Amino acid sequence: MNKLALLGGSPAVTIHKDFRWPIISEAEIQAVADLLRSGAISDAGYGDATRRLEEDWAAYLGAEFALARVDGTAALHSALFAAGVSAGDEVIVQSYNWIATVGTILAANAVPVFADIDPLTLTLDPADVRRRITPRTRAIMVVHLWGHPAAMDELNALAREHSLVVIEDASHAHGGIYRGRKVGTLGDIGVFSLQASKALPAGEGGLLVTHRREYFERALLLAQSPGRLNLHLQLEEHRRFKNTGFGGFKYRINPINAVLARQQMEHFEERNEIRQRNLDVLTEGLREINGIKPPYTAPDVTRGGYYGYPIEYNSEELDGLPKETFLAALQAEGVEIAAERYPLMHLEPMFAEQNPIGGGWPWSFNQATRQVRAREGDLPVTEKLHPRLLAIPSYNKAIPCEDLFAQYVQAFRKVTQNIEQLRTWAAPNGHQRGNAE
Numbered sequence: 001m002n003k004l005a006l007l008g009g010s011p012a013v014t015i016h017k018d019f020r021w022p023i024i025s026e027a028e029i030q031a032v033a034d035l036l037r038s039g040a041i042s043d044a045g046y047g048d049a050t051r052r053l054e055e056d057w058a059a060y061l062g063a064e065f066a067l068a069r070v071d072g073t074a075a076l077h078s079a080l081f082a083a084g085v086s087a088g089d090e091v092i093v094q095s096y097n098w099i100a101t102v103g104t105i106l107a108a109n110a111v112p113v114f115a116d117i118d119p120l121t122l123t124l125d126p127a128d129v130r131r132r133i134t135p136r137t138r139a140i141m142v143v144h145l146w147g148h149p150a151a152m153d154e155l156n157a158l159a160r161e162h163s164l165v166v167i168e169d170a171s172h173a174h175g176g177i178y179r180g181r182k183v184g185t186l187g188d189i190g191v192f193s194l195q196a197s198k199a200l201p202a203g204e205g206g207l208l209v210t211h212r213r214e215y216f217e218r219a220l221l222l223a224q225s226p227g228r229l230n231l232h233l234q235l236e237e238h239r240r241f242k243n244t245g246f247g248g249f250k251y252r253i254n255p256i257n258a259v260l261a262r263q264q265m266e267h268f269e270e271r272n273e274i275r276q277r278n279l280d281v282l283t284e285g286l287r288e289i290n291g292i293k294p295p296y297t298a299p300d301v302t303r304g305g306y307y308g309y310p311i312e313y314n315s316e317e318l319d320g321l322p323k324e325t326f327l328a329a330l331q332a333e334g335v336e337i338a339a340e341r342y343p344l345m346h347l348e349p350m351f352a353e354q355n356p357i358g359g360g361w362p363w364s365f366n367q368a369t370r371q372v373r374a375r376e377g378d379l380p381v382t383e384k385l386h387p388r389l390l391a392i393p394s395y396n397k398a399i400p401c402e403d404l405f406a407q408y409v410q411a412f413r414k415v416t417q418n419i420e421q422l423r424t425w426a427a428p429n430g431h432q433r434g435n436a437e
């Protein structure tokens with residue numbers, strides 16, 4: 001009964017669920033069909049589909065302004081432009097991240113400065129952010145990674161002290177709550193991706209929110225055609241550009257995606273709660289198991305979305321069992337699990353070599369008055385943790401599955417209590433017991 005499935009035993013996981021994400025019901029199909037029948041499939045001015053989504057999202061968050069964009073990446077770029085980030089500026093950001101949260105800093109012609117993370121929440125460590133601030137720092141780009149809100153009070157305090165703008169990338173954390181307030185509204189500008197795997201899935205889409213008209217209008221100016229610029233630019237310094245914007249770029253959302261996002265709003269909190277309940281079963285069970293640490297959630301926050309479920313693997317507690325062998329054993333037991341998929345940005349050639357298209361843009365701009373380059377060893381917490389991280393896909397687990405996760409816990413227990421069976425097992429790709437992570 002304890003024979004590991006990797007060696008021919010019976011798998012611990014016997015329950016199979018038909019997980020689907022996004023969940024598309026008749027209501028979504030009907031809403032899109034209605035839109036198609038109306039013919040309003042492009043938003044040259046300011047169409048109802050976009051307006052309703054923006055109004056509803058702003059009302060839900062309690063934000064003054066919401067702006068729907070073609071995707072989350074466009075919303076991030078718009079946020080940086082709105083914040084006035086430009087050539088020679090530095091933006092502090094974490095390296096363990098999605099590419100766009102860092103890459104859009106380059107799109108704003110600015111230089112990313114990598115800061116370390118808190119080992120529990122995996123989000124920016126305010127003490128390390130403080131160490132990285134220079135006279136060139138213009139903004140802090142915060143990501144609520146895997147749905148866990150970052151330490152916003154401390155980061156906002158730092159920003160006030162040094163006159164920085166705080167942009168929150170809440171693309172993993174729709175509906176998350178930090179000390180009683182919704183994520184996305186805690187900094188100066190908040191951004192949400194609505195890509196199909198996110199907690200509020202529109203297929204593709206993004207939302208930017210802010211309390212300040214100045215930021216809203218500048219975000220519009222970056223990439224909106226004149227129809228809407230004419231309607232929504234009020235500040236004189238911006239109205240001058242109502243016929244051109246910043247040159248005709250176009251980041252507006254497709255109305256079909258806007259309709260889908262608004263329809264999904266009806267369910268997303270309930271689905272967040274189901275996902276949370278499921279994952280709580282896993283977290284409770286895994287807490288007692290040697291060699292692994294389930295994700296930490298601070299007592300004064302509610303995770304939004306729970307976009308990912310990161311587990312820390314400590315092979316030292318399991319007699320040096322290589323991560324790859326551990327993963328293979330769990331997968332054979334029927335656990336859907338993989339090694340962490342986000343690379344560390346500061347070690348990727350794009351950011352390490354600082355010469356993506358020749359000429360060293362944007363690090364080599366005249367306005368960049370100092371050399372900024374993160375090297376291996378510069379982010380000790382991030383670099384120590386990252387190779388240990390395993391991930392269970394969680395965003396699609398929005399139907400009750402406590403029973404399945406109870407079996408996952410059994411599978412973890414079975415593998416960790418029987419590691420001696422793996423002593424002679426060699427993975428087909430050559431990984432062997434005793435190899436370093």
Ligand SMILES: Cc1ncc(COP(=O)(O)O)c(C=O)c1O
Pocket residue numbers: 071072073074076098100101143169171172193194195204205206
């Ligand atoms: C943290 C984070 N920010 C931004 C984005 C970009 O959003 P989009 O794919 O909608 O452009 C993503 C997408 O995966 C993300 O995970």
